[in-house]
Amino acid sequence: MAKLRSVKGMNDVLPEDAVRWHRLEDTFRELVARYGFGEVRTPLVESTDLFVRSIGEATDIVEKEMYTWMDKSDKSLTLRPEGTASAARAWIQHSVGGQHPVSKWFYVGPMYRRERPAKGRYRQFFQAGCEIYGDPGPFVDAELIDLVVRYLSALGIQDIEVLVNSLGAGETRERYREALLEYLRPHASELSEDSQRRLERNPLRVLDSKAPQDQAIAENAPQILDYLDEESAQHFEDLKTALDAMGTPYVVEPRLVRGLDYYTRTLFEVRGRGGDLGANAALCGGGRYDNMIKELGGPDTPAIGFAIGLDRLLLVMADSEPKPSLDGFLVVRGKELRGQALAVAQKLRDAGCRVDADLRGGSMKSQFRRADKSSAPFALVLGDAEAEAGTLQVKELATGDQQELPIEQVADAIMRR
RNA sequence: GUGGCUGUAGCUCAGUGGUAGAGCACUGGAUUGUGGCUCCGGAUGUCGCGGGUUCAAGCCCCGUCAGUCACCCCA
Numbered sequence A: 001m002a003k004l005r006s007v008k009g010m011n012d013v014l015p016e017d018a019v020r021w022h023r024l025e026d027t028f029r030e031l032v033a034r035y036g037f038g039e040v041r042t043p044l045v046e047s048t049d050l051f052v053r054s055i056g057e058a059t060d061i062v063e064k065e066m067y068t069w070m071d072k073s074d075k076s077l078t079l080r081p082e083g084t085a086s087a088a089r090a091w092i093q094h095s096v097g098g099q100h101p102v103s104k105w106f107y108v109g110p111m112y113r114r115e116r117p118a119k120g121r122y123r124q125f126f127q128a129g130c131e132i133y134g135d136p137g138p139f140v141d142a143e144l145i146d147l148v149v150r151y152l153s154a155l156g157i158q159d160i161e162v163l164v165n166s167l168g169a170g171e172t173r174e175r176y177r178e179a180l181l182e183y184l185r186p187h188a189s190e191l192s193e194d195s196q197r198r199l200e201r202n203p204l205r206v207l208d209s210k211a212p213q214d215q216a217i218a219e220n221a222p223q224i225l226d227y228l229d230e231e232s233a234q235h236f237e238d239l240k241t242a243l244d245a246m247g248t249p250y251v252v253e254p255r256l257v258r259g260l261d262y263y264t265r266t267l268f269e270v271r272g273r274g275g276d277l278g279a280n281a282a283l284c285g286g287g288r289y290d291n292m293i294k295e296l297g298g299p300d301t302p303a304i305g306f307a308i309g310l311d312r313l314l315l316v317m318a319d320s321e322p323k324p325s326l327d328g329f330l331v332v333r334g335k336e337l338r339g340q341a342l343a344v345a346q347k348l349r350d351a352g353c354r355v356d357a358d359l360r361g362g363s364m365k366s367q368f369r370r371a372d373k374s375s376a377p378f379a380l381v382l383g384d385a386e387a388e389a390g391t392l393q394v395k396e397l398a399t400g401d402q403q404e405l406p407i408e409q410v411a412d413a414i415m416r417r
Numbered sequence B: 001g002u003g004g005c006u007g008u009a010g011c012u013c014a015g016u017g018g019u020a021g022a023g024c025a026c027u028g029g030a031u032u033g034u035g036g037c038u039c040c041g042g043a044u045g046u047c048g049c050g051g052g053u054u055c056a057a058g059c060c061c062c063g064u065c066a067g068u069c070a071c072c073c074c075a
Helices: A015-034 A048-055 A060-065 A084-093 A139-154 A172-190 A193-201 A212-219 A230-246 A310-316 A335-350 A364-373 A384-389 A407-415
Strands: A045-047 A068-070 A076-079 A103-112 A124-133 A160-166 A264-272 A282-288 A303-309 A328-332 A355-357 A378-382 A391-396 A402-406
Touching (some): A048 A076, A124 A310, A139 A230, A139 A282, A172 A212, A282 A310, A303 A310, A378 A384
Parallel strands (some): A328 A355
Antiparallel strands (some): A391 A402
16 A cells, blocks of 8 residues: 555644744734734635636636636535735635725635645745735835835844835736837847747746746836826836835846736745755735725725745744753653652643653653653652652753752742753 | 756765665663763664566666656746
């Protein structure tokens, strides 16, 4: 029989590693709370239609990466490939806009895309993201970009690059698309195979192709920033000014596009430069999507958001001081005392101590060895004499210092540090 | 989805077609109720899985699964 194992591209997190995940999530929650974000929790499953309409029919995500199936009631369902669409659906469904002119939401959770797994890319992966509804920017755009930088910095991730661009609004994209096509068509035969295929369908993608022959051509292509409508151009200028004022470093990258159709105006991406990331260096992607809410049937409301790939952060995050997960480890002499040991542990736990013991027993030596490996700073010895006296021997493992204390005083003694 | 590389103990890896190995980790002990260091001992394998070649396969061949890297794309 074949060995049972987790599904390809979907990984377990064991307790030792969960500590690092907690740090990622706790740091994020604490930070966004300081900006006034509240959490939204949406289902992992949505109508397929939601993603098709928001992300875009012609995108790679929708075309070939979604986990989609027919439910028994003949409705097509999909495991969410990203968080923005679900949050927007919830925001519309609950008419939040009618209550709050501006809402700031965050989410943390698993997303699903059926791609070929690689380093930093899994079929179940975790994103933390923020969405702001009802503020047309550009200052809130700058604030959001800075939030991401501060989050990464809090995790010890400094070696990053912040790329910003603007896709304009309204007819900008169409006008630019025409101009770009006009430029690219004469070069069509020189382009890479992939780019030739992309040419008519989504010419913007040709610009960030990695094929050298494409890059050479993209070099001299018209730039979208030259085609921005007046309002979008001003929006972009104000964004840069705000970033400068905060001292947030960034690079204008006119060729930055992104795989999702819903973006308008501000677009940004944060890339890590650590060598541990392989080819998947994008740590965070985000942008403004001023038309999406309306297109999904909601009120005409501007919005902006980003998503951070937590799996990738884990690869480049600095290690932090390991903290002991226990305060004390009970060492019990003799089988007869194990029942009493449970009563002692119960008392200490009620007092807030984290206490473990090896209830299988074993020699003092082996119990001490386990105490040593448990990460608990103190071994708590219960023997006949201590049971008689209502005390414990409290031994500090790092120094070897040992003293006998009444059980009532033990909690205070071992939790002080 | 395409191509390359790799699968041997829990982990990191040796292993020339002829008896399955090391280090770490785990575990027992070194005389009475005290860990770490040291010393002595012990357990642990479907050699990823399925076929094939051969007297004989961990080793060669084919397939498959998984991991990994690059591409594609993205977080």
